[in-house]
Amino acid sequence: MGEPAYARPALLVLTVLAAVLYTWGIDHSQYHTFYANAVRSMTESWKAFFYGSFDPGNSITLDKLPGFLWPQALSARLLGFHPWALVLPQVFEGVASLLVLHRLVRRWAGVHAALIADTAFLVTPVAVGLFRTAVEDPAFTLCVLLAAEATQRAAASGRLRLLLPAGVWIGLGFQAKMLEAWAVLPALALVYGVSAPIALRKRLVHLGLAAVVTAAVSVSWMLAVTLAPAHDRPYVDGTTNNSAFSMVVGYNFLNRFSSLGVSAASTGSVSAVQGGGGGRGGAHPAPGAPQGAGRSGFSGARGGGRAGAARRAQHTGAPGGGSAGGAGFRAGGGFRAGGARGPGGWGGGGQDGWSKMFGTSLASQTGWLYPFAALALVCGLVWRRGAARTDRIRSGFLMWGIWLATYFLVFSAGSVGGHTYYMGVIAVPLAALTGAGTVLMWRAHRSGGRRAAALPCAVAATAVWSAYLAAQFPSFLPWLAPVVGVLGLAAVVLLVAARSGRAPLAGRLALAGLAASLAAVLLAPGAWAAQVFDPAYGSSGMGAVGPSGRADHARGAAGTAGGRLGRPGPMAGTTRDRTARAGGAAGFGGFGGFGADGTLTADQRRLLAYTTAHRGSAAYVFATTSWSGASPYILAAGAHVLPLGGFSGRVPFPTETRFRQLVASGALHYVLLGGGRDRGFGPGAGNTTTATARITDWVRTSCTPVPASAYGGTAAPAAGAVPGTPDAPDRGGETAALYRCGAGH
Incomplete structure (x- = not known):
């Protein structure tokens, strides 16, 4: 194929390095505190596997489509249910994504562009953190890459049979990330519609057929759920009408754009109908986060947010940390996604609004290559504007440019919160444009003329931007900003000198300038990505690598202090510090995490043994008033615990009437209630009109403690009591209590 001899060994090195980055410390992985419950349930029965049931009793689903968890559930079935077994599929998805990206860029812009693109993708911090995290985006990223690869091949030949697989891959991406997968369709459709070497009518027909395939695969699971009798399947979480379409369109899509005035009130979305949390539907706690986590982050004391911001300032060098009104943690309300001014915070650095993509929280994980990729895109489109309609180079720039612009706008307009791993789909086009742009601008530089200035300009702009981002974290690798600046200056000087020098010196100067350019562009993100090897930083449960992980550690320490003082603390840490995790959970009065390894406390084990022994023929060992109350028992023992209210605590399942029927029929005997009036942990916590609140009141008045x-x-264990800590009263002022309901109680 005319490739240089070093091409395949270089790709092998990059692949091995990717595997090392993605698997480093995998034996210390933590369960995602919401998704792992579903995976455990999905290993218990194939019915739970298909529907993505949250609990082994198949009473309620996740509030997401289950496709992204199918590989995790299969891995757990084969290797056993361990945190690392749930992370392993994402590692394979990451390595596969790197290889598909290489094939895409090599076919488009050549092997050198492909190797540079792979390197750029590999050193992007969010790409490293993404494939170490048991969430939706790794599978989604791989699927859209495969769809792009299929579209590229189809556009080169104009063959329908090559285009239809792209629709299949988009549909499978939909099973992982729902409507976000469709955001890549404009890029793929335009590339085929513009550049395929066939008549316009055929191109449009082919695109129409591919759209049918995309839609059919995308809605297949939702149709299956809709056609199944409601009594034969679990209730669909996130909805008031038990509709999979409401969960996907209203709860997980329209709610995220409430800042634009979009309303999901007519869709059956629980967030829109019952209020609160608008625009943050479906956001989940990170691995190792407290079990009482709110919808878009983590519940805690209002003052804890200020304490967390102060500690973040110590590690990030942010002046004053975050604002008290920004990245604070609200009692019963969850994380405030935005407003904080500290660069290292979960929502700091302008993480709400149209500028969020340039805020330091996201840009430091994703956007180091913004200037280089942007200039590469402009050059690629402008310099090829006179080429034939079927021009391969221009169509590639068109595809990656529209891909980047579409997702950039979607994330800018929608709610992102602290979910850094969303940005993996942004890292892909940035890497591809960097690889192809380097080759394009290098050739222009060697050819001379006005275009020769493009490469030095791109390197200078990127070096300045990288130095600026690095300087926002002065206590983290303080040498990084000046080194990047020096490399950028050296690269520009060498490249300019090469144009004015004479051969063969000019050639050597140009090659030295190219090497310095790549170093200046890739050093800063690479330094951040390498922090996965440092246990003080590592990667967070939200896909962030670097100082954000250290900020998590600080928050966990703050939670420890809160636990010792007997008052609520901020979010428990997501690092591997078990003491910090335990302290953070205890800071929530026993409603935090139960330990990332899924172990039960002594009191929890005794309660489970008691309810199991007295269960008789009941379908459930007991019911709890929140998913977080059921979580320890599902993770540790696969127990058939009935969670009330879904993820938000406000889903009308079961209704009070249905709950009484379960008790009357003998399907349920025991109920574990948290004390006080706090119902659930979502935005509607404390709402006495929810079905869960009414059930709680009925249990207290009609059942026997x-x-x-x-x-x-000594007392009923709180849902998330931590080994080695006393069972503390909950936020309502009472200890959790077990009740016996039904005939003969």
């Missing part, structure tokens, strides 16, 4: 001495405990 079970004394803790009956199962050998």
Whole structure:
């Protein structure tokens, strides 16, 4: 194929390095505190596997499509249910994504562009953090890359049979990330519609057929759920009408654009109908985060947000940390996604509004290559404007440019919160444009003329931007900003000198300038990505690598202090510091995480043994008033615990009538209630009109409390009590209590 001898060994090195980055410390992985429950349930039965049931009893689904969890559930079935087994599929998806990106860029712009693109993708911090995190985006990223690869091949030949697989891959990406997968369609459709070497009518017919395939694969699971009798399947979380379409379109899509005035009130979305959390539907806690986590982050004390911001300032060098009104943590309300001015915060650095993509929280994970990719895109389109309609180079720049612009606008307009791993789909076109742009501008530089200035300008702009980003974190690698600046200056000087020098010196100067250019462009993101090897930083549960991980550690320490003082603390850390995790959970009065390894406390084990022994023929060992209350028992034992209210605590499942029927029929005998009036942990916490609130009141008045001495405990354990810490009262002022309901209670 005319490739240089070093091409395949270089690709092998990049592939091995990717595998090392993605697997480093995998034995210390943590469960995602919401998704892992579903994976455990999905290993218990194929029915739960298909529907993505949150609990082994198949009572309610996730509030997402389950496709992204199918590989995790299969891995757990084969290798056992361990945190690392749930992360392993994402590692394979990451390595596969790197290889598909290489094939895409090589076919488009050549092997050198492909190797540079792979390197750029590999050193982008969010790409490293993404494929170490058990969330939706790794599978989604791989699917859209495969769709782009299929479209590229189809556009080169104009063959329908090559285009239809792209529709299949987009449909599979939909199963992982829902409507976000369709955001790539404008890029793929325009490339085929513009550049395929066939008549316009045929191009449009082919695109129409591919759209049918895309839609059919995309809605296949939703149709299956819709056609199944409601009594034969679990309730669809996130909705008031038990509709998969409401969950996808209203709860997980329209709600995220409430800042634009978009309303999901007519879709059956629980967030839109019942209020609160508008625009943040479906956001989940990070791995190792407290079990009482709110919808778009983590519940805690209002003052804890200020404490967390102060500690972030110590590690990021942010002047004054975050604003008290920004990245704070609200009691019963969840994380405030935005407003904080500290660069390292979960929502700091302008993480809300149209400028969020340039805020330091996201840009430091994703956007180091913004200037270089932007100039490469402009050059690629302008310099090829006179080429034939079927020009391969121009069509490639068109595809990656529209891909980048579309997702950039979607994330700018929609709610992102602290979910850094969303940005993986941005890292892909940035890497591709960097690879192809380097080759394009290098050739222009060697040819001379006005276009020769493009490469030095791109390097200078990127070096300045990288130095600026690095300077926002002065206590993290303080040498990075000046080194990047020096490399950028050296690269520009060498490239300019090469144009004015004489051969063979000019050739050597140009090659030295190219090497310095690549170093100046890739050093800063590479330094951040390499922090996965440093346990003090590592990667966070939201896909961030670098100082954000250190900020998590600080928050965990703050939670420890809160626990010792007997008052609520900020979010528990997501690093591997078990003490910090335990302290953070205890800071929530026992409603935090139960330990990232899924172990139960002694009191929890005794309660589970008691309810199991007295369960009889009941379908459930007991019910709880939140998913977080059920989580420890599902993760540790696969227990059939009935969670009330879904993820938000406000889903009308089961209704009070249905709950009484379960009790009357003998399907349920025991209920574990948290004390006080706090119903659930979503935006509607404390809402006394929810079905869960009414059920709670009925249980308290109609059922018999079970004394803790009956199962050998001193008090009913709070849902998330941590080993080694006393069971603390919940936020309502009472300890959790077990009740016996039904005939003979």
